Amino acid sequence: MLSELLQGTDTGGFLIVQDNISHSGRPLLKSFISAALNRDEDVHVLAFEASEEELKDGLQGLPCQRLHIHNAYIDPLGWTAHPAFTVQQFCFEELTQLAKQTSQPKPATLVIDSLSWILRHLNPPHVCKTLQQLRKGGAVRAIIGLLHADMHQRGTVGSICHLATSVIAVSPGMKADEAVAKTTKRAKSGKVTQDEEIFRINEDLTVVVLNKTSHPGPKQTDQEEPEMDPTANLTFNLRLSDTEREAKEKLALPFVFSKEKKMALLQSGPGSGRILYEPDANDDYDQEDPDDDLDV
Amino acid sequence: MAAPVNSVVNSSAKCSSFNATSFQKKTRSRLISIPGTRPSVQNGQLLVSTGVTSLDYLLGGGLAVGTVLLIEEDRYDSYSRMILKYFLAEGVVCRHELFVASAQHTPDDILQELPSPILDDVAIHKPVEQPRLSHEPQDSLDAMKIAWRYQNLPKVQTALASSSRFGHYYDVSKMMEAEIREAAKCHRFYLPEHPTQSSPTHSPMLESYSALLKSLRDVIQREGFEVTAPMSKSRNILRIGLHSLGSTLWGDDLCCHDNPRHGHALTTFLYGLRALLRSSLSVAVVTVPSHLIQNRALMGRITRLCDNAIALESFKGSEREANPLYKDYHGLLHVRQVPHLNCLASQLPDHKDLAFKLKRKQFSIERLHLPPDLSETVSRVSRGELAGTAMVGSACGSGTSGNKHLDF
Numbered sequence: 001m002l003s004e005l006l007q008g009t010d011t012g013g014f015l016i017v018q019d020n021i022s023h024s025g026r027p028l029l030k031s032f033i034s035a036a037l038n039r040d041e042d043v044h045v046l047a048f049e050a051s052e053e054e055l056k057d058g059l060q061g062l063p064c065q066r067l068h069i070h071n072a073y074i075d076p077l078g079w080t081a082h083p084a085f086t087v088q089q090f091c092f093e094e095l096t097q098l099a100k101q102t103s104q105p106k107p108a109t110l111v112i113d114s115l116s117w118i119l120r121h122l123n124p125p126h127v128c129k130t131l132q133q134l135r136k137g138g139a140v141r142a143i144i145g146l147l148h149a150d151m152h153q154r155g156t157v158g159s160i161c162h163l164a165t166s167v168i169a170v171s172p173g174m175k176a177d178e179a180v181a182k183t184t185k186r187a188k189s190g191k192v193t194q195d196e197e198i199f200r201i202n203e204d205l206t207v208v209v210l211n212k213t214s215h216p217g218p219k220q221t222d223q224e225e226p227e228m229d230p231t232a233n234l235t236f237n238l239r240l241s242d243t244e245r246e247a248k249e250k251l252a253l254p255f256v257f258s259k260e261k262k263m264a265l266l267q268s269g270p271g272s273g274r275i276l277y278e279p280d281a282n283d284d285y286d287q288e289d290p291d292d293d294l295d296v
Numbered sequence: 297m298a299a300p301v302n303s304v305v306n307s308s309a310k311c312s313s314f315n316a317t318s319f320q321k322k323t324r325s326r327l328i329s330i331p332g333t334r335p336s337v338q339n340g341q342l343l344v345s346t347g348v349t350s351l352d353y354l355l356g357g358g359l360a361v362g363t364v365l366l367i368e369e370d371r372y373d374s375y376s377r378m379i380l381k382y383f384l385a386e387g388v389v390c391r392h393e394l395f396v397a398s399a400q401h402t403p404d405d406i407l408q409e410l411p412s413p414i415l416d417d418v419a420i421h422k423p424v425e426q427p428r429l430s431h432e433p434q435d436s437l438d439a440m441k442i443a444w445r446y447q448n449l450p451k452v453q454t455a456l457a458s459s460s461r462f463g464h465y466y467d468v469s470k471m472m473e474a475e476i477r478e479a480a481k482c483h484r485f486y487l488p489e490h491p492t493q494s495s496p497t498h499s500p501m502l503e504s505y506s507a508l509l510k511s512l513r514d515v516i517q518r519e520g521f522e523v524t525a526p527m528s529k530s531r532n533i534l535r536i537g538l539h540s541l542g543s544t545l546w547g548d549d550l551c552c553h554d555n556p557r558h559g560h561a562l563t564t565f566l567y568g569l570r571a572l573l574r575s576s577l578s579v580a581v582v583t584v585p586s587h588l589i590q591n592r593a594l595m596g597r598i599t600r601l602c603d604n605a606i607a608l609e610s611f612k613g614s615e616r617e618a619n620p621l622y623k624d625y626h627g628l629l630h631v632r633q634v635p636h637l638n639c640l641a642s643q644l645p646d647h648k649d650l651a652f653k654l655k656r657k658q659f660s661i662e663r664l665h666l667p668p669d670l671s672e673t674v675s676r677v678s679r680g681e682l683a684g685t686a687m688v689g690s691a692c693g694s695g696t697s698g699n700k701h702l703d704f
Contacts, residue, residue, distance in 0.1 A: 074654065083688035124552040128544035132400065133488065156552045159544045162373075163400075192612050193447040 042108035048117035107141035114146035332390025345463030347386030350661040368586035368607035387535035395483035399545035412470035534578035551588035566601040605632035625651035696704040
């Protein structure tokens with residue numbers, strides 16, 4: 001599913017790369033940037049956490065005129081006279097303006113590195129609202145955000161991920177260059193698909209999906225025990241002979257109604273009471289068969 | 297709820313007070329008859345269907361007019377949205393008026409996805425096919441007679457259903473036709489389209505919620521859904537569907553922090569909503585993303601302010617998905633609160649372990665009931681292993697530890 005998402009998130013998509021202290025999600029984010037550049041899309045990066053050089057490292061061979069980095073790394077809070085981008089500018093109007101600056105009429109992809117930084121400085125409802133407006137606004141084709149899950153309260157992470165169409169949670173793998181990605185994708189119809197994959201990121205930022213981790217299914221007991229008859233060496237008799245079985249079947253069990261007994265109870269014999277009834281004009285007679293729901 | 301019914305009865309009784317005798321035969325027709333409603337069997341309150349037959353049964357016949365049903369959303373909001381859509385679709389079919397409010401999706405998005413009603417189906421509720429036991433005794437030789445005492449007991453009916461039919465069935469795979477949908481009068485509230493001006497007055501309620509409440513009150517007053525409204529025209533029911541209330545998109549930080557700044561915003565809104573509903577012919581379904589709300593005390597307060605409360609717990613993404621016990625179901629349903637309307641004691645559901653599944657033509661809530669496990673392999677294997685391990689230490693197995701056979 002990871003390679004599927006890399007090939008292009010659908011319009012209006014919102015993808016979150018969720019990482020934690022033990023494994024950084026930035027390499028995967030850069031893979032997404034390079035994949036979008038390879039598709040000839042405009043990419044706007046809001047860089048709060050990494051410098052421009054660090055972000056461009058590895059993207060040299062690509063058409064970089066499509067890559068627009070809005071540097072908020074140097075002065076994120078606007079302390080100098082001419083900040084490039086500040087955290088206060090993270091609102092719908094400003095970002096739409098930014099996305100429309102590019103010459104191409106095609107909507108661009110917005111990459112946020114990282115959402116955690118923004119959430120530290122703006123209140124979560126405002127961030128959620130802005131993200132939702134951007135998705136619906138049409139100026140941005142897709143949003144890809146990096147989120148450090150261990151930096152925020154669980155509710156905040158949950159609220160942000162609740163808005164996302166896809167969430168990729170990365171965690172360290174068994175080997176040094178491998179990582180595990182747990183992907184949750186929500187289709188527009190409400191269908192949810194989940195997948196867990198091991199992947200590796202090459203030097204040129206291509207992602208290689210190594211194998212799907214097997215789901216902890218029902219474990220097969222490997223050693224087949226030879227089938228043995230537990231009734232072989234018994235100290236008592238478990239089997240019935242024909243005469244014994246006959247005797248067993250003759251036995252009348254308590255609380256068992258035989259057919260004769262049932263019929264005797266249902267059919268009234270002579271001397272018992274009967275109900276005689278003559279229909280009256282004022283009778284409230286129900287036309288419906290009261291027993292039509294019975295399976296008789 | 298009884299209030300609207302009573303007052304209507306009173307007003308109609310006054311109209312006919314010029315009758316010669318004071319004696320009046322008590323008849324059903326004195327109750328207001330609105331299509332898609334019926335009086336409750338227990339307390340005579342006017343009920344509407346939720347659109348899900350088994351949920352109606354669970355709530356004691358249906359949703360009483362003037363009450364709020366709270367649905368705690370499942371993790372991915374797929375099934376809770378389904379129930380909301382069923383509720384609205386039932387309103388469309390019964391020609392009730394709708395009020396849809398959302399902050400995330402436009403109300404039209406929700407309305408377009410309404411399931412298609414199955415109108416021409418027969419009312420017969422087919423009994424759920426019992427799963428055939430793999431080792432069903434066929435010949436009399438092996439017929440089990442040990443449990444003879446239980447042979448006359450009825451089989452456990454897992455599906456919840458009442459005898460009489462109320463509400464309609466829907467086909468989830470098909471969308472409702474546009475002309476049916478447009479026949480119903482619908483009021484929409486989409487939060488981004490309502491510019492919320494920050495009011496100078498310091499009120500505990502958020503602007504988004506007060507705008508919603510104001511819009512609701514306007515609709516109720518304008519369209520004459522109040523109980524006190526003149527009886528000049530035929531009455532109708534207003535069905536209110538509020539999607540994902542309390543989420544961050546409503547501007548509420550309820551989900552984000554343990555001690556939210558607007559902790560009283562949603563509860564204040566619910567008080568207002570309840571006051572509004574109690575005095576009008578309307579009924580509301582509210583969904584809340586409770587899995588995001590960290591503060592349980594706050595969630596409890598929200599539950600208390602609604603009349604009915606159910607919680608959906610989807611198996612999607614949880615380890616329960618692989619559990620063979622739940623293989624037939626899509627999730628669990630917890631009943632958090634049942635309504636106490638004009639009484640001290642309320643009718644409780646007879647069964648607490650409930651599960652739901654979404655089939656193409658039905659969203660059904662069933663009793664979680666375990667059939668007897670008669671297959672040879674399932675439990676006996678573990679028993680055998682257990683005996684094997686016990687044998688190593690036990691004295692009676694010491695002599696024949698190599699040859700594994702039955703020991704007592």
